[in-house]
Amino acid sequence: MSKSIWVVFGVIIVLALFVISGYNGLVNMNENVNGKWSQVENQLQRRADLIPNLVNTVKGYAAHEEGIFKELADARSKMAGARTVAESAQADQEMSSALSRLMVVVENYPNLKADANFRQLQDELAGTENRLAVARKDYNDAVQEYNAKIKRIPTNIYAGMLGFGPRDYFQAEEAAKTAPSVDFSKKP
Numbered sequence: 001m002s003k004s005i006w007v008v009f010g011v012i013i014v015l016a017l018f019v020i021s022g023y024n025g026l027v028n029m030n031e032n033v034n035g036k037w038s039q040v041e042n043q044l045q046r047r048a049d050l051i052p053n054l055v056n057t058v059k060g061y062a063a064h065e066e067g068i069f070k071e072l073a074d075a076r077s078k079m080a081g082a083r084t085v086a087e088s089a090q091a092d093q094e095m096s097s098a099l100s101r102l103m104v105v106v107e108n109y110p111n112l113k114a115d116a117n118f119r120q121l122q123d124e125l126a127g128t129e130n131r132l133a134v135a136r137k138d139y140n141d142a143v144q145e146y147n148a149k150i151k152r153i154p155t156n157i158y159a160g161m162l163g164f165g166p167r168d169y170f171q172a173e174e175a176a177k178t179a180p181s182v183d184f185s186k187k188p
Helices: 003-059 066-081 085-107 110-114 116-151 155-159
Strands: none
16 A cells, blocks of 8 residues: 555544544433432422412412412422423423412512422522522533534534534523512502
8 A cells, every 4th residue: 555545544544543432422411410400300309399388378378379379389280291401491481480479478478488398498498499500500601612513613614414413501590689678568
């Protein structure tokens, strides 16, 4: 064989190794994004699991506040049925909104606020909300790193051909950007 065939063969081998290495890196990053999303879903599920206990505790004190309990149940159902990041974000926003309204009801029942079971559930829910915020941030960080990788040269040349496309960020709804209004002047 001539020297030029060996050079071409060597270049092909180097390019193949480069693409294989890049592919494996994209697979790892994609799986990292999937893992981070799994943690978001895990925290959403934890919150959804706590809601019935919280609702039942509040129901004992505020039986006439049925509308809020229905909103929480509906939001929980939507969260369980969400299949995409956008659907999960929408369900999350509805759940947060319903929980905010529930806390306003709680403020109208001083005995409830003093109840140990309620306080424990409220602490658990607050902890879950913090974990959820961290999981969302970790997911968005992983998506940012992955999306940047598939857009950079030379990865952008072969990423699309190998089936790697951009991933969606977890984004808050427009309503979440407005602080909720709490009015303690109304009494039951």
